[in-house]
Amino acid sequence: MTAKRVMKILRLVGAGLFLTAALYFLYRVRTVLTPFFLAAFLAYLLKPAMVKLEKRGLKRPAAILLLYFLVFILFLPVPLFILPKLVRELNEFLLHLPIFTTEVEGLLGKFYQRYNEVALPAGLRRLLDDSFIGLSNTFQQAARRALQGLLNLLAGAPSFLLAPVLTYYLLRDSEQIGRAAGHLLPLQIKEDVFGLWTEIDRILTSFIRGHLLVSLIVGFLTGIGLALIGSRYAVILAVVVGLADLIPYFGPIIGAVPVLTLTLLEGKRTALYALFVMAVVQQIEGSWLAPRILSGSVGLHPLAVIFVLLAGGELWGVGGLLLAVPLTAIGSTVIKFIWARLVSS
Structure with a gap:
């Protein structure tokens, strides 16, 4: 084995040890x-x-x-x-x-x-x-x-x-x-890494910035509507609906359950009005907000989205539901990038 190859292996081992130590340090100080x-x-x-x-x-x-x-x-x-x-x-x-x-x-x-x-x-x-x-x-x-x-x-x-x-x-x-x-970054991979980050940034822009703004507006409209019908818990329910709206497909259902449950306890008429408010807000989101604010899809098939949502909810609860789709989209992009480089090399 040549001295040059030995030095390369030692550098890789040193980099791996340094990365492991850095990750361990970050884990120990994670609270700050x-x-x-x-x-x-x-x-x-x-x-x-x-x-x-x-x-x-x-x-x-x-x-x-x-x-x-x-x-x-x-x-x-x-x-x-x-x-x-x-x-x-x-x-x-x-x-x-x-x-x-x-x-x-x-x-x-x-x-x-x-x-x-x-x-x-x-x-x-x-x-x-x-x-x-x-x-x-x-x-x-x-x-x-x-x-x-x-x-x-x-x-x-x-x-x-x-x-x-x-x-x-x-x-x-x-x-x-x-x-x-x-x-x-080594010069050999710098351009590829920047290209990969550009694609990840597109996914994050589409999902995080777009969905966050849509969810904020949905929560605001829901809170205004529930306050107008006289619900005693308009702000709490608006926060819940806004957070739930970040979850694709299941978000409107997850947000509607606590709204209908609490308003039903306030009275059947209040629950009926709340159902009308939810329907109007969802119609506004589907026909006006989403087409104008969301810049595109994350590149996942609907079946894949549903699967990762169920898996994320099972493994990490609400946090898993919120992070499952963007993390999966980013992971899919990284895997495709690595696979393309392996095939082309």
């Missing part, structure tokens, strides 16, 4: 990385607008500060009006949770009585009986997990306060950071 991840996400969302402002003659720091000011004005109602109302609705929901549980059990009891009057095969009846057992406990646990998630979100306020500062530096020095990352 939240503001950095959030800052990177915000920088990715804001960079196109910053580039447009630069093309209009603004210096980059001024463009970033102008963007911050516009975002601040746009989201000013959140801490002034929406957040206090959200906290009040959470407290009211916690106080009424035992009553809601009793009412849900009553509704299930009536349904169970009618279900018992239907002649069913013994095996199917046993299966349905097992499904009914503990359903109310499942409802309580799901509600408490959702509330705990919202409270944890509020508890992460320090990360949200630090993220804009980090975002500023990421936006201001984005080219320098990109060049520094490019210098770490």
Whole structure:
């Protein structure tokens, strides 16, 4: 074995050891990385607008500060009006949770009585009986997990306060950071890696930026509609519907279930109005918002999308549902890239 080959192997082994140590270090300090991840996400969302402002003659720091000011004005109602109302609705929901549980059990009891009057095969009846057992406990646990998630979100306020500062530096020095990352790549693969990133960026632009904006508008319209019909939990349900709308195919159904459940407990008429609101919002999304905002598909077959959604939900719950499609699309792009290079080499 030649000395040159030995040195190449040693460099590869050293790079592998360095990468392993770096990943282990990041794993050990993962709790402090939240503001950095959030800052990177915000920088990715804001960079196109910053580039447009630069093309209009603004210096980059001024463009970033102008963007911050516009975002601040746009989201000013959140801490002034929406957040206090959200906290009040959470407290009211916690106080009424035992009553809601009793009412849900009553509704299930009536349904169970009618279900018992239907002649069913013994095996199917046993299966349905097992499904009914503990359903109310499942409802309580799901509600408490959702509330705990919202409270944890509020508890992460320090990360949200630090993220804009980090975002500023990421936006201001984005080219320098990109060049520094490019210098770490061997010349032989640099062009291929940049081409791969361009394709990944297209997927992220289509899915994250587009779907995030659509979901934000859907949640806002749902909250306005539920507030107009007099629902006591308009803000909570708007947040739930907006988050659920990020999930392809199943999102509208997942968001409709808590809306109809809570509004039905407020009254049948309220539930009927809520159903009308959901139908109108979904019609607006399907016929107007999605065609104008979403720039394209992620390149996955609908069957593949449904499969990865089910698999992601099974493995990682709500987080899996939200991340399954973009991660699968990115993974598919990387695999196709590697396969094409292996075949062509």
